[in-house]
Amino acid sequence: MQQHTILLVTIIIMACVALPFLFAASAAKDKGPQVGWLGYGAQRSLVAAMLVVGVAVTGISLAVWPHSVSAGPARQVVNVTGHQWYWEIEDVRLVTGSPVVFNVHTEDVNHGLGVYDADFRLIVQIQAMPGYLNQVQYTFEKPGKYRILCMEFCGVAHHDMTSEFTVSAAKS
Amino acid sequence: MANVATTNNQSKEADALSSVALLLAGAVFLLMMIAGLLMRSAQGKLIDLDPTLFYQLMTAHGAGMVGAAALSGAAIMWLFLGRHVSLNKLAFKAFLALFLLGVVLILYSIFVGGFGGGWTFLYPLPAHSGGVWETAAAATFLVGLLLVGAGFLVLYFEMGRAILVRYGNLSQALAWPLVFRGKMETVPPPTIVASTVIVIFNSVGTVVGAATLAISLINLFVPTFEIDALLAKNMIYFFGHVFINASIYMAVIGVYEILPEYTGRPWKVSRPFAIGWSAVLLFVLAVYPHHLLQDMVMPPWMLVMGQVVSYLSGLPILAVTAFAMLGYVSGSGMKWDLASALLFLGVFGWSVGVVPAIIDGIISINKVMHNTLWVPGHFHTYLLVGEVAMSFGVMAWIVRSKQDVALFSGLQRAVFWTYVVGALGFAMVFLTSGAASVPRRWAVHAPEWIMQDRIATLLGIVTLLSAVYFVTRFGSRLASGERK
Ligand code: HEM
Ligand SMILES: [Cu+2]
Numbered sequence: 001m002q003q004h005t006i007l008l009v010t011i012i013i014m015a016c017v018a019l020p021f022l023f024a025a026s027a028a029k030d031k032g033p034q035v036g037w038l039g040y041g042a043q044r045s046l047v048a049a050m051l052v053v054g055v056a057v058t059g060i061s062l063a064v065w066p067h068s069v070s071a072g073p074a075r076q077v078v079n080v081t082g083h084q085w086y087w088e089i090e091d092v093r094l095v096t097g098s099p100v101v102f103n104v105h106t107e108d109v110n111h112g113l114g115v116y117d118a119d120f121r122l123i124v125q126i127q128a129m130p131g132y133l134n135q136v137q138y139t140f141e142k143p144g145k146y147r148i149l150c151m152e153f154c155g156v157a158h159h160d161m162t163s164e165f166t167v168s169a170a171k172s
Numbered sequence: 173m174a175n176v177a178t179t180n181n182q183s184k185e186a187d188a189l190s191s192v193a194l195l196l197a198g199a200v201f202l203l204m205m206i207a208g209l210l211m212r213s214a215q216g217k218l219i220d221l222d223p224t225l226f227y228q229l230m231t232a233h234g235a236g237m238v239g240a241a242a243l244s245g246a247a248i249m250w251l252f253l254g255r256h257v258s259l260n261k262l263a264f265k266a267f268l269a270l271f272l273l274g275v276v277l278i279l280y281s282i283f284v285g286g287f288g289g290g291w292t293f294l295y296p297l298p299a300h301s302g303g304v305w306e307t308a309a310a311a312t313f314l315v316g317l318l319l320v321g322a323g324f325l326v327l328y329f330e331m332g333r334a335i336l337v338r339y340g341n342l343s344q345a346l347a348w349p350l351v352f353r354g355k356m357e358t359v360p361p362p363t364i365v366a367s368t369v370i371v372i373f374n375s376v377g378t379v380v381g382a383a384t385l386a387i388s389l390i391n392l393f394v395p396t397f398e399i400d401a402l403l404a405k406n407m408i409y410f411f412g413h414v415f416i417n418a419s420i421y422m423a424v425i426g427v428y429e430i431l432p433e434y435t436g437r438p439w440k441v442s443r444p445f446a447i448g449w450s451a452v453l454l455f456v457l458a459v460y461p462h463h464l465l466q467d468m469v470m471p472p473w474m475l476v477m478g479q480v481v482s483y484l485s486g487l488p489i490l491a492v493t494a495f496a497m498l499g500y501v502s503g504s505g506m507k508w509d510l511a512s513a514l515l516f517l518g519v520f521g522w523s524v525g526v527v528p529a530i531i532d533g534i535i536s537i538n539k540v541m542h543n544t545l546w547v548p549g550h551f552h553t554y555l556l557v558g559e560v561a562m563s564f565g566v567m568a569w570i571v572r573s574k575q576d577v578a579l580f581s582g583l584q585r586a587v588f589w590t591y592v593v594g595a596l597g598f599a600m601v602f603l604t605s606g607a608a609s610v611p612r613r614w615a616v617h618a619p620e621w622i623m624q625d626r627i628a629t630l631l632g633i634v635t636l637l638s639a640v641y642f643v644t645r646f647g648s649r650l651a652s653g654e655r656k
Pocket of ligand 1: 204205207208209211212230231233234235237238241290291292548552555556560611612613614632633635636
C-alpha cells in the first residue's frame with residue numbers, strides 16, 4: 001500500500017473513533033438514562049466486530065511473510081555495510097524486474113537501511129545490527145537512481161548517512 | 173475523632189505531595205516543549221541549530237518528557253490510591269528525591285558532558301559517540317536513568333505493599349473472582365484494579381530497564397564485555413514501551429476518580445472492566461516486539477505476536493475506558509469545566525492515538541513507516557493529547573472552584589480549544605510527514621520537508637502557549653491556597 005493510502009485510511013479510522021466522543025460530549029448536558037446507547041450490548045458487539053476485522057487484517061497482511069527472501073537463481077545480491085557515518089555498497093550492476101536481495105551489516109552501532117525512490121518515497125527498509133546479517137528483498141520496476149537514508153539513530157551525523165545506487169533496465 | 177483527624181491530615185499531606193509533583197511535572201512539560209520547538213524549528217530552517225545540540229535537545233526532550241509523563245502519572249495514582257489504602261508518604265518523598273537526583277545527573281550528562289545518544293540509549297551507541305561525548309558523560313546519563321528507575325521501584329513497592337495489606341492477595345485486588353466466576357463478595361474500586369495491574373507490569377518493566385542499564389554501564393568501562401545486540405534491543409524496547417505506557421495507565425486513574433463527581437454516576441468495576449485490565453497486564457508485556465518489526469533476525473512468531481497484540485491492545489482501551497466513559501458522560505446532565513473537558517480530551521487523545529500505532533504495527537506497513545515521523549506522530553497524539561491532557565485535567569481539578577463552570581464559557585474555553593487544535597494539529601503534521609517518508613531523528617531536513625516542519629512549529633507554539641496557561645493557573649492557584 002502507498003503511504004498516502006495508509007494516511008487516508010488512518011485518518012478515516014481516527015475520525016470514526018472521534019465521532020462517538022463528539023456525540024457523547026454533546027449529549028452530556030441532557031438528562032437521560034445511564035449508559036443508554038453505549039450499553040454493554042453495544043460494547044460487546046463492538047468488540048466482536050473489531051475481532052472479526054482483526055482476524056481478517058491479520059490473515060491478509062501475513063499471507064505472504066513480509067520478510068521473506070527468495071533463494072531463486074534469478075535474484076541479485078548486494079552487500080551493504082553501515083559505518084558511523086557512511087554506507088559502503090558493493091559495486092554490482094542491478095537491473096529491474098528480478099528481485100534484489102540486500103545483505104545488510106554494520107561495523108559499529110545499529111543503523112537502518114532505507115531505500116528511497118526518485119520521488120523521495122521510502123520503498124523498503126531493514127535494520128542493520130551489530131553481529132547480525134539482516135536481509136531485505138525488493139524488485140525494482142523502474143530504472144534510475146535510488147537513494148539510501150539511515151533509518152536508525154546512530155549518533156551526531158546520522159542525517160548525513162546517505163548514499164545512492166543505480167538500477168538499470170533489464171535487457172529484454 | 174482523633175483518628176479521623178489524623179487521616180484527614182495525612183490525606184492533606186498526600187494531596188500536597190501529589191500537587192508538588194504535578195507542578196514539577198508541569199514545569200518539565202513546558203521546558204521540554206520549548207526544547208521540542210527548538211528542534212522542530214531547526215528542522216524547518218527557521219533557526220540555526222548545530223546538529224550536536226539538536227541531538228542533545230532530542231535526548232533531553234525524550235528523557236524529560238517520558239520522565240514528566242511518568243511523574244505526573246505517578247502523582248495522580250498516588251493521590252487517588254491514597255483514598256483506598258493507607259500509603260506511607262515517606263515512599264513518595266524517597267521517590268521524589270531519587271527522581272530529582274536522577275534528573276540532575278541526566279541534565280548534567282547532556283548539557284555539560286555532551287551526551288546525545290537518545291533517551292533509548294540503544295546499545296552499543298553510548299559507547300560509540302565518534303568523539304562527541306566521553307564515556308563518563310554516557311555513564312552519568314545511564315546512572316541518572318537508573319536512579320529514576322530506582323525511585324519508581326520504591327514507589328511501586330510501597331503501593332503494592334499497601335494494596336496487599338488491604339486486599340490480602342493479588343487475585344482479590346485484580347478482581348479475578350469476578351473475571352473467572354462472574355461474581356465476588358466485595359468488588360474492589362477501579363483505582364485498585366488499575367493500580368495493581370500497573371504496579372505489576374511496570375515493576376517488571378523497570379527491573380528489565382535497570383538490568384539493561386547495568387549491562388550498558390559495564391560495557392562502557394569494559395568494552396570486551398559485550399552482549400548480544402539483539403537481546404539488548406529487545407530489553408530496551410520492552411522497558412521503554414512498558415514504561416511510557418504505564419504513564420498513561422496511571423493518569424487514567426484520575427479519569428475514573430474525577431469524572432463521577434461530574435456525571436453523578438460512580439465508575440464501577442464491571443466484569444468487562446476487570447477482564448479488560450487483566451488483558452492489559454498481558455498485552456502490555458507482550459506487545460513490545462512491534463518496535464522490532466524491521467529486525468528480520470527476530471523469531472517470526474515474536475513479530476507476529478507484536479502485530480497481533482498491537483491490535484488487541486486497542487480493544488481494552490476502547491471498550492473498557494473510552495466507551496464506558498462515553499456511556500457515563502452522555503445523558504448525565506453534567507456541566508463542563510476546564511478539568512472535566514481536559515480529562516475527556518485525554519481519553520479521546522489516547523483512543524485516537526492508538527490508531528496510527530496499530531496501523532504501524534502491521535509488518536508490511538511498518539516496512540515503509542518504521543522510524544519515519546509517523547512514529548512520533550502516533551505517540552505525540554496519545555501523549556500530548558492524551559496523558560498530558562489528563563494531567564492538566566487533574567491539575568485543574570485540584571484547584572477547581574465553584575465559578576469554574578461559569579468561567580468555562582470565556583477565556584478558559586478558548587484556551588482549551590486552542591490546545592486541542594494546536595496539539596492535535598502538531599501531531600497530525602508528524603503523521604503527514606511520516607507518510608511523506610521523512611525519517612525521524614534527523615537534525616537536518618531536506619528542502620522537500622521544510623514546509624511541514626514550519627507548519628508544525630506554528631502549531632507547536634500555539635500548544636505551548638495554552639500549556640503555559642494550564643500550568644501557571646495551577647501553580648498560582650496552589651500558591652494562593654485557592655483550593656476546593
Ligand atoms: C509542543 C509540544 C512538543 C513539541 C514541539 C515536540 C517536538 C518534538 C520533536 C521535534 C521531536 C523529534 C522528532 C524527530 O524525530 O525528528 C520530538 C520527539 C519526542 N517527543 Fe516531543 N514534542 C512535544 C511534546 C511532547 C510530549 C508532551 C511528549 C511526552 C509526554 C513528547 C515526547 C517525545 C519523545 C519521547 C520523543 C522521541 C525522542 C527521540 O526520538 O529520541 N513530546 N518531539
Ligand atoms: Cu546510521
